[in-house]
Amino acid sequence: MVDKPICPTASRGKFLQKLQQREIDVQACFQCGRCSAGCPVAEYFDLSVMAVVRLAAYGEEERLLHSRTIWLCAACETCASRCPNGIEIAGLMDILRELACRKGITAAEPRVAAFHQAFLASVGRWGRVYEMGMIASYKLHSGDLTGDLPLGLRMVARGRLRMLPEPIAERSAVAEIFAGKGREYER
Amino acid sequence: MKLSYYPGCSLKGSAADYDDSLHRLCAHLDIDLVELVDWNCCGASSAHMLNHEAGMRLAMRTLQQAAGIGHDLLVPCAACFQRLKAADRALRRDAEYWDEPDYSPAWQVIHISSLLAAPELLARIKKAVSRPLTGLKLACYYGCLSLRPPKVTAAENWEQPDTLERLVAAIGAEPVRWSHRTECCSGSLTMARPDIAERLVADIVAAAARAGAEALVTDCPMCQANVESRQPAGTGLPVFYSSELAEAAISGSYPSRQRRAHLVDPGVLSRLLATAQAVEGGAR
Ligand code: SF4
Ligand code: SF4
Numbered sequence: 049m050v051d052k053p054i055c056p057t058a059s060r061g062k063f064l065q066k067l068q069q070r071e072i073d074v075q076a077c078f079q080c081g082r083c084s085a086g087c088p089v090a091e092y093f094d095l096s097v098m099a100v101v102r103l104a105a106y107g108e109e110e111r112l113l114h115s116r117t118i119w120l121c122a123a124c125e126t127c128a129s130r131c132p133n134g135i136e137i138a139g140l141m142d143i144l145r146e147l148a149c150r151k152g153i154t155a156a157e158p159r160v161a162a163f164h165q166a167f168l169a170s171v172g173r174w175g176r177v178y179e180m181g182m183i184a185s186y187k188l189h190s191g192d193l194t195g196d197l198p199l200g201l202r203m204v205a206r207g208r209l210r211m212l213p214e215p216i217a218e219r220s221a222v223a224e225i226f227a228g229k230g231r232e233y234e235r
Numbered sequence: 236m237k238l239s240y241y242p243g244c245s246l247k248g249s250a251a252d253y254d255d256s257l258h259r260l261c262a263h264l265d266i267d268l269v270e271l272v273d274w275n276c277c278g279a280s281s282a283h284m285l286n287h288e289a290g291m292r293l294a295m296r297t298l299q300q301a302a303g304i305g306h307d308l309l310v311p312c313a314a315c316f317q318r319l320k321a322a323d324r325a326l327r328r329d330a331e332y333w334d335e336p337d338y339s340p341a342w343q344v345i346h347i348s349s350l351l352a353a354p355e356l357l358a359r360i361k362k363a364v365s366r367p368l369t370g371l372k373l374a375c376y377y378g379c380l381s382l383r384p385p386k387v388t389a390a391e392n393w394e395q396p397d398t399l400e401r402l403v404a405a406i407g408a409e410p411v412r413w414s415h416r417t418e419c420c421s422g423s424l425t426m427a428r429p430d431i432a433e434r435l436v437a438d439i440v441a442a443a444a445r446a447g448a449e450a451l452v453t454d455c456p457m458c459q460a461n462v463e464s465r466q467p468a469g470t471g472l473p474v475f476y477s478s479e480l481a482e483a484a485i486s487g488s489y490p491s492r493q494r495r496a497h498l499v500d501p502g503v504l505s506r507l508l509a510t511a512q513a514v515e516g517g518a519r
Contacts, residue, residue: 124380125380149286192427203498208251216274
C-alpha cells in the first residue's frame with residue numbers, strides 16, 4: 049500500500065519519491081510503537097524510531113538529517129523485522145544518512161560518520177578493509193587519538209591486527225564502484 | 236561436498252582464528268572450501284549506511300565471481316552474509332536494474348549456522364566428536380545480521396532461532412536458556428561510541444551469567460570481538476566461535492594459537508579438554 053502523503057503541504061516531493069523508489073512505505077505507519085520498543089539504542093536517540101518514520105511521512109527531511117538518531121542507529125534491523133506493516137525502517141535510516149552526507153550536512157554524531165568514512169576509504173583504496181590503517185585514519189579524522197589505546201595494544205599482542213594491507217589485484221573494479229558506476233541514474 | 240568460500244575482511248584480519256577453526260572443522264567433515272579468487276570487501280555496515288549504490292555493487296562483484304563457479308557460497312561472517320543476501324535478492328528481483336543481463340542462479344548464499352545445523356551435517360558432527368564438551372554451559376548468542384531482516388536473510392525463526400543450540404547439543408555441551416540471544420551488541424558503533432557498546436554488552440553478559448553460562452558461543456566475528464572487548468572488567472565470559480568449539484570436540488584438542496586470539500581467557504575449554512583427557516588416561 050503506497051498511499052498519498054499524510055501531510056501534503058509540508059511534504060517534500062523529492063524525498064518521498066526517493067522513499068517510494070526504494071519501496072519504503074512510511075505512509076503505512078500507524079504509530080504502534082513496536083519499532084521504538086525493541087530498539088537497542090533507543091535511550092541514546094534524540095528522535096525515537098517511530099518519530100523518524102512519522103516525520104519522514106510528513107516530509108520533514110531537514111529535521112531528520114540533522115538528528116543524532118540517524119547516526120546512532122546500529123543497523124541491527126530489529127525495527128524493520130518487527131514492524132507489522134513491513135516498513136523497512138533500517139533502510140530509511142540508510143537513506144537519511146546518505147542524504148545528509150550528499151548534502152554536506154555536518155553529522156550530529158561526527159565520530160560515527162568519521163568511522164564509516166574511514167572504513168569506506170580503506171575499501172576504496174585496497175579493495176578490502178585494512179584494519180590497522182582504517183583505525184589510524186579514523187583516529188586522525190575523529191580527533192579521538194588516545195581512546196581504546198590499551199585495547200588496540202591487546203589486539204596487537206594477540207596477533208589480531210595485521211601490520212600490512214592485503215590489496216586485491218583488480219582494484220580498478222572497486223575504484224569504479226566508488227567513482228559512481230551506476231550513479232548515472234541517480235539511485 | 237564442495238562449497239565456494241567468501242571469508243570477508245574480518246576473517247583475514249582480526250578474526251583470522253575463526254577462519255582457521257572453520258577450515259579445520261571443514262577438513263574433518265569432508266567439506267572442500269574453494270575460496271573465491273581476488274574477492275573484495277562486501278562493504279559491511281558502512282557502505283549501505285552511506286552509499287547504497289556502492290554497497291550493492293561491492294557485494295554484486297562477489298556474486299558474479301561465485302556465479303562463475305556455481306557451488307553454494309559459504310559465508311561465515313554475519314555482516315557479509317546479510318550484505319551478499321541483500322545484493323542477491325536485489326538481482327533476483329530485477330537484474331536489469333543493476334545492469335546484469337540475467338541472474339537466476341541455482342546456487343545459494345549460505346550462512347555457516349544453517350550449514351552446520353542441517354540435520355545431515357549435524358549427525359556427521361555428532362559421530363565425529365571424540366571429546367564431547369560434557370557439562371560446558373553455553374549461552375548461544377546470535378546477534379543480528381545472520382537473522383535480520385528475514386526478508387533478506389530468509390531466516391525461518393528470526394526471533395527464536397535454534398541453530399546454535401542444536402550444534403552445541405551435538406557436541407555434548409549444554410545450551411542455557413537465556414534472554415539476550417538475538418539482542419544487538421552495537422558492533423557497528425563500538426569504535427565511535429564505545430560507551431554505548433559497553434552498556435549493551437554489559438546487559439548481554441549479565442544475562443548470560445544469570446542463566447549460569449560459563450561462556451558464549453556465536454558465529455559472528457563482530458559479536459565475538461565486541462562482546463569480549465567491551466564486557467565489564469572481571470566478567471570473564473569468553474566468546475567462542477561455533478566452529479572453534481565443534482573442532483575442539485572433534486579433534487579433542489585446543490591449539491594454543493586459537494587460545495591466544497581471545498581477549499578473555501578461554502581457560503574453561505582447555506581445562507575441560509584436559510580433564511577429559513585425564514579421566515580417559517586414568518581409565519586406561
Ligand atoms: S513498528 Fe511500523 S507501524 Fe509501528 S510505529 Fe514503527 S514504523 Fe510505525
Ligand atoms: S535498525 Fe536502528 S533504529 Fe532499528 S532497531 Fe536497530 S538500532 Fe534501532
